[in-house]
Amino acid sequence: MRSTTTCSEGVGRLSVVVKSAREQIALLLRGDETAGSFSAETSAPVAGVTLSVAGVGPVRLPVGAPQERKLVSAAQPAMFGLGEETLTDTSVRDTWELTADQVSLGGEWDGLLDAALAEVHEGLGLPRGARLRAELHALLVYGPDQFFAPHQDSEKDDEMVATLVVSLPSVHTGGELVVSHGGESRTYRHTDRNKIGFVAFYADCIHEVRPVRTGRRVTLTFNLLVSRDSEAAVDPDDELAGLVGEHFATPVTRRWSEKTSPPPNRLVVLLDHQYSERGLAGIRLKGRDVEWVGRLRAAAGKAGCRHAFALAEIKQTWNAYEDDRPRRYRYHDDEDEDSSESYEVGDLIDDEISLGWWKRAGTAEGEQISLYVNESEVCAVTPTASLTPYESEYEGYMGNYGNTVDRWYRRAAIVLWPQERDFIARAEADLPAAIAELDARLNNGEDREQARADARELVGLLGNGSTSLLPSLLPVADALDEAELAHELLARLSGEGLTAECAAALAAASERYGDAWTRRIVESWFSVGGYHHGLWGWVNGTLPSLAAALRRIGADSVVVHLCRRIWANLSVSITAGLVPGPQARAARMAPLVAPSAALFTTADAEQVVEFVAALAACGDGVLDLELPLLRSLGTNVSSSLVDDAVRRLEGLLTVPPRSADDWSIVWSGCGCELCGTLQDFLADRSVTELDWPLRTDRRQHIHQRIDAAEFPVTHRTIRKGSPYTLRLAKQRDLHAREAEQRRQLMADLAWLRREPWSGES
Numbered sequence: 137m138r139s140t141t142t143c144s145e146g147v148g149r150l151s152v153v154v155k156s157a158r159e160q161i162a163l164l165l166r167g168d169e170t171a172g173s174f175s176a177e178t179s180a181p182v183a184g185v186t187l188s189v190a191g192v193g194p195v196r197l198p199v200g201a202p203q204e205r206k207l208v209s210a211a212q213p214a215m216f217g218l219g220e221e222t223l224t225d226t227s228v229r230d231t232w233e234l235t236a237d238q239v240s241l242g243g244e245w246d247g248l249l250d251a252a253l254a255e256v257h258e259g260l261g262l263p264r265g266a267r268l269r270a271e272l273h274a275l276l277v278y279g280p281d282q283f284f285a286p287h288q289d290s291e292k293d294d295e296m297v298a299t300l301v302v303s304l305p306s307v308h309t310g311g312e313l314v315v316s317h318g319g320e321s322r323t324y325r326h327t328d329r330n331k332i333g334f335v336a337f338y339a340d341c342i343h344e345v346r347p348v349r350t351g352r353r354v355t356l357t358f359n360l361l362v363s364r365d366s367e368a369a370v371d372p373d374d375e376l377a378g379l380v381g382e383h384f385a386t387p388v389t390r391r392w393s394e395k396t397s398p399p400p401n402r403l404v405v406l407l408d409h410q411y412s413e414r415g416l417a418g419i420r421l422k423g424r425d426v427e428w429v430g431r432l433r434a435a436a437g438k439a440g441c442r443h444a445f446a447l448a449e450i451k452q453t454w455n456a457y458e459d460d461r462p463r464r465y466r467y468h469d470d471e472d473e474d475s476s477e478s479y480e481v482g483d484l485i486d487d488e489i490s491l492g493w494w495k496r497a498g499t500a501e502g503e504q505i506s507l508y509v510n511e512s513e514v515c516a517v518t519p520t521a522s523l524t525p526y527e528s529e530y531e532g533y534m535g536n537y538g539n540t541v542d543r544w545y546r547r548a549a550i551v552l553w554p555q556e557r558d559f560i561a562r563a564e565a566d567l568p569a570a571i572a573e574l575d576a577r578l579n580n581g582e583d584r585e586q587a588r589a590d591a592r593e594l595v596g597l598l599g600n601g602s603t604s605l606l607p608s609l610l611p612v613a614d615a616l617d618e619a620e621l622a623h624e625l626l627a628r629l630s631g632e633g634l635t636a637e638c639a640a641a642l643a644a645a646s647e648r649y650g651d652a653w654t655r656r657i658v659e660s661w662f663s664v665g666g667y668h669h670g671l672w673g674w675v676n677g678t679l680p681s682l683a684a685a686l687r688r689i690g691a692d693s694v695v696v697h698l699c700r701r702i703w704a705n706l707s708v709s710i711t712a713g714l715v716p717g718p719q720a721r722a723a724r725m726a727p728l729v730a731p732s733a734a735l736f737t738t739a740d741a742e743q744v745v746e747f748v749a750a751l752a753a754c755g756d757g758v759l760d761l762e763l764p765l766l767r768s769l770g771t772n773v774s775s776s777l778v779d780d781a782v783r784r785l786e787g788l789l790t791v792p793p794r795s796a797d798d799w800s801i802v803w804s805g806c807g808c809e810l811c812g813t814l815q816d817f818l819a820d821r822s823v824t825e826l827d828w829p830l831r832t833d834r835r836q837h838i839h840q841r842i843d844a845a846e847f848p849v850t851h852r853t854i855r856k857g858s859p860y861t862l863r864l865a866k867q868r869d870l871h872a873r874e875a876e877q878r879r880q881l882m883a884d885l886a887w888l889r890r891e892p893w894s895g896e897s
């Protein structure tokens with residue numbers, strides 16, 4: 137049910153049917169200032185509502201002409217009150233009336249009425265605790281020229297506060313209801329044939345029904361009564377406390393999905409005025425904030441909540457449309473324009489709120505925090521958009537959004553959170569502090585079950601790949617003494633966060649939870665195939681000292697797991713880097729040399745033998761890693777690695793040197809017809825040039841093959857004829873280059889043989 141406002145002056149406040157607790161809190165804080173209006177309007181679909189009138193029978197809705205006539209025949213001319221008298225005077229009131237006892241409403245009616253009363257309740261700004269009831273007074277039918285002159289309804293009942301006019305759908309023109317109060321007047325017309333219209337106004341309003349011009353207007357009038365006792369019963373602070381409780385108990389419905397999330401962990405109520413940290417910490421509040429904060433603190437106390445004062449940074453992103461109308465009509469966004477361009481602001485696309493500082497009640501000092509606040513946790517009496525941003529920036533076309541304008545604001549807030557969710561609410565704001573606190577509690581031997589429960593809550597906050605938290609989290613995971621929980625806490629972090637200082641805690645956890653646990657956690661920390669941009673740096677810089685520290689305290693088995701996992705990562709990169717082109721391959725191997733050296737010097741001899749065995753299974757291209765690795769390792773090297781390199785070099789040198797008339801190049805392509813032709817050309821001992829007419833896409837394939845393998849072959853496209861011709865030529869220095877390569881192989885071999893390889897790892 138949505139309000140279809142047809143007022144000619146003033147706009148009804150009713151648009152949303154169900155308000156969330158935080159929206160109601162904002163309304164409640166705003167108070168009477170702007171809350172109520174003298175009249176309010178809403179509407180509801182007529183389908184499902186039944187009407188029956190004594191002497192007429194069931195009346196179909198919308199009301200058609202034959203039924204209107206029947207209604208009139210069962211009606212009386214309406215009377216009106218003047219002082220103590222009741223009169224009939226068609227110059228004041230001319231309409232047909234059926235009394236309440238003749239009318240019965242059914243079907244969906246009761247539900248619709250309740251919903252309409254809820255809206256009207258809010259629209260009129262009636263006290264929240266008050267109970268509003270509607271008492272049917274009459275059914276009225278206005279035919280052509282009939283009307284009701286301006287008048288004020290008599291309050292027939294002590295509890296009566298307002299009148300509700302329900303317009304049933306019927307075809308007519310004219311017959312507007314005009315309601316006036318304090319110099320303002322609003323005109324209501326109900327013309328929608330599928331809807332029932334509701335207009336409520338306070339009993340002290342002057343109102344009239346203008347003459348109907350054609351058709352008939354059918355209305356039901358109700359007295360709106362407020363129960364006094366209920367009004368008195370609810371203390372507004374209890375109401376606020378109730379709403380706060382409701383906020384923390386209501387699952388969050390997400391905007392674009394059916395799913396719900398657990399209830400929010402906090403309520404951030406934005407204040408109106410600006411404050412410094414010191415001003416806020418000293419609770420030197422201004423203006424309306426004084427009252428709001430007072431009420432919210434009282435409500436927090438009643439609802440079992442803690443609170444803090446906080447400073448929020450808000451960034452709003454709006455759609456913007458460039459405005460190319462002539463200058464004098466342009467809309468300028470305030471005096472301080474966002475940029476020299478003019479534009480119109482459209483919809484709010486994004487509203488990010490984060491808290492960077494807070495001062496919790498009961499603590500001595502404010503704290504720097506970092507807390508992203510969800511929209512569902514924010515309550516604003518004054519919308520941020522109505523304030524002045526401290527900075528704004530107009531951006532041209534931004535992908536999906538078109539043009540946008542970003543606006544930044546700083547606002548103060550009071551933050552409430554349930555006492556029983558204190559730990560997680562604080563942890564979300566300051567994770568390192570929460571971890572340190574858990575650590576201290578466990579060290580002091582405080583309730584371990586509680587610590588476990590709190591730690592379980594932390595799991596969801598430990599995002600993917602964080603590196604900074606491992607050192608502080610490891611001792612906590614150990615002290616919790618629960619293997620699965622310890623794993624969950626640590627598993628989503630990156631092993632790159634390990635430092636030599638972690639050795640003791642890591643060794644302790646490994647000892648407590650066992651070898652299989654250790655292996656599993658190490659595997660999570662260094663997932664294979666994942667993206668580890670800092671892994672090699674960590675292996676070079678940290679792994680050796682961490683391993684040494686672990687060994688000093690007897691945690692050799694942890695070192696074994698670390699080395700195995702680093703090797704798993706390294707060997708994936710080695711395999712991927714063994715590309716056919718020698719230069720490309722050398723470039724891929726270069727960054728792997730240092731981490732390989734660090735790993736080979738860290739791992740125990742047995743593991744190094746395993747690593748070398750894996751290298752030995754690779755093609756000869758792996759020499760591009762093995763030789764620089766051997767140089768980097770110096771004497772501190774496993775003989776098996778030397779042996780593998782020697783074996784490869786010797787093997788390559790058994791191929792006799794190229795004879796002067798031999799121009800063959802051994803290669804096999806992808807097996808396609810083009811690669812076959814290329815292969816034949818390359819393999820030919822005497823042919824050194826090939827002119828090959830080829831279509832563009834086919835030429836591309838051959839270019840790629842030659843570039844990937846880095847053949848000593850030039851390839852040029854001769855842009856003549858159709859298709860163009862690809863000219864391949866074996867490079868003239870083929871022999872000289874191979875001779876040079878051979879000299880290098882021999883030099884490497886001599887170096888390997890000459891070196892006194894004393895240190896057998």
Ligand SMILES: O=C(O)CCC(=O)C(=O)O
Nearest residue numbers: 276289301313345355357
């Ligand atoms: O029919 C209407 O819209 C209003 C009637 C009225 O003002 C009354 O019955 O007092």
Ligand SMILES: [Fe+2]
Nearest residue numbers: 287288289343
């Ligand atoms: Fe009236």
